[in-house]
Amino acid sequence: MESTRVHSTVKPMEGQLIRKWKVYPGRSKFCWNGRFMCAPDYSGFFCCLALVVVTGALFFARDCEYLAREVTPAIPVIGGLLFIFILGTLCRTTLTDPGVIPRATPEEVLDIEKQMTEQNQNSSQDAANGTYVYQAPRYKEVEIKGRKLKLTFCHTCQMFRPPRASHCSRCNNCVERFDHHCPMVGNCIGKRNYRYFYLFVTSTTIMCLYVLACNVAVIVLRSLKTNVGDAFKESIASVIEGVVCIGSLTSVGGLACYHSYLVAMEMTTNEDIKGSHSSKRIKDNINPFSHGSCFKNCCFIICGPQHPSLMDRRGFTYVQETPGTNQHTNDGIQHV
Numbered sequence: 217m218e219s220t221r222v223h224s225t226v227k228p229m230e231g232q233l234i235r236k237w238k239v240y241p242g243r244s245k246f247c248w249n250g251r252f253m254c255a256p257d258y259s260g261f262f263c264c265l266a267l268v269v270v271t272g273a274l275f276f277a278r279d280c281e282y283l284a285r286e287v288t289p290a291i292p293v294i295g296g297l298l299f300i301f302i303l304g305t306l307c308r309t310t311l312t313d314p315g316v317i318p319r320a321t322p323e324e325v326l327d328i329e330k331q332m333t334e335q336n337q338n339s340s341q342d343a344a345n346g347t348y349v350y351q352a353p354r355y356k357e358v359e360i361k362g363r364k365l366k367l368t369f370c371h372t373c374q375m376f377r378p379p380r381a382s383h384c385s386r387c388n389n390c391v392e393r394f395d396h397h398c399p400m401v402g403n404c405i406g407k408r409n410y411r412y413f414y415l416f417v418t419s420t421t422i423m424c425l426y427v428l429a430c431n432v433a434v435i436v437l438r439s440l441k442t443n444v445g446d447a448f449k450e451s452i453a454s455v456i457e458g459v460v461c462i463g464s465l466t467s468v469g470g471l472a473c474y475h476s477y478l479v480a481m482e483m484t485t486n487e488d489i490k491g492s493h494s495s496k497r498i499k500d501n502i503n504p505f506s507h508g509s510c511f512k513n514c515c516f517i518i519c520g521p522q523h524p525s526l527m528d529r530r531g532f533t534y535v536q537e538t539p540g541t542n543q544h545t546n547d548g549i550q551h552v
Contacts, residue, residue: 233534235530236250236533239533241319244256244388251529253529255387255397260399260400271457272299274453274457275427275430276295278434280292280430282434283434286437294426295426295430298419298422310401313527314392314409315523316526317389325374361504363504378392379505380392386404391404391406391407395410408522417475427461428465431451480513482513482516
């Protein structure tokens with residue numbers, strides 16, 4: 217992993233063309249020369265990966281070998297497919313741009329400041345001394361399917377966030393359709409990786425149930441040939457796997473059930489916690505992002521088109537040295 221801070225590891229020469237990810241102001245980490253990105257607290261990803269790999273290795277080395285011989289060879293095949301699917305969705309969740317919204321360019325910042333100044337001059341003129349009181353408006357309103365929504369101004373990214381977007385304090389980024397920041401996978405969960413996160417937690421839940429059932433089958437089959445105590449002694453690996461799976465089901469299983477509800481309702485965790493679409497707060501408070509039914513919502517989340525990334529991470533920027541200093545900053549960056 218390589219740091220995104222300008223003054224930490226990357227010190228380009230004056231006038232040098234460098235990749236944009238090297239001067240990105242957020243806290244996100246980039247690898248493979250900007251091809252993949254994740255959150256700064258990506259250690260949770262390695263812990264989660266290690267837990268999946270170690271438990272899977274025990275399962276395939278001990279239980280699958282016994283069940284393939286005593287029951288059917290289809291058991292390790294099904295387990296292998298589930299295992300590969302879990303690893304794939306975990307990596308996609310962690311290394312995919314969650315939907316980071318690029319920060320406003322200097323030209324856009326000036327334009328927004330000009331608009332806000334003009335609005336406040338018209339509404340906040342001080343008649344006593346002829347001066348103007350500058351109060352930046354915090355919201356703008358848009359209408360979606362007949363419902364008015366407020367766009368919050370992000371002072372860090374210097375822009376009005378789109379509907380459903382939120383600023384993640386850990387990654388220091390605004391993320392489209394922000395769901396939550398997940399330290400378990402080491403990334404924000406947003407518009408571009410929510411599908412993979414949901415598939416990861418659901419497939420992990422299925423795998424835990426599958427492994428747990430295989431553990432019970434191994435112990436039962438061995439107890440038929442000997443006593444129960446000896447069966448448990450010969451199945452120490454199965455017992456360890458069963459304990460891990462039961463512990464995982466209490467967390468990952470709960471997540472799978474909760475996010476299945478959110479997928480069916482086309483809501484995010486952020487919206488559910490805030491009660492953004494709750495009829496208890498506002499009468500006839502409909503969800504303008506719902507597609508009309510639970511089935512359509514599920515199809516859109518799981519099978520809908522993949523949204524393109526808004527970040528040009530591997531593009532080039534021309535970094536100019538600030539006059540009077542020996543350091544390179546984001547001032548004067550020209551995009552090419």
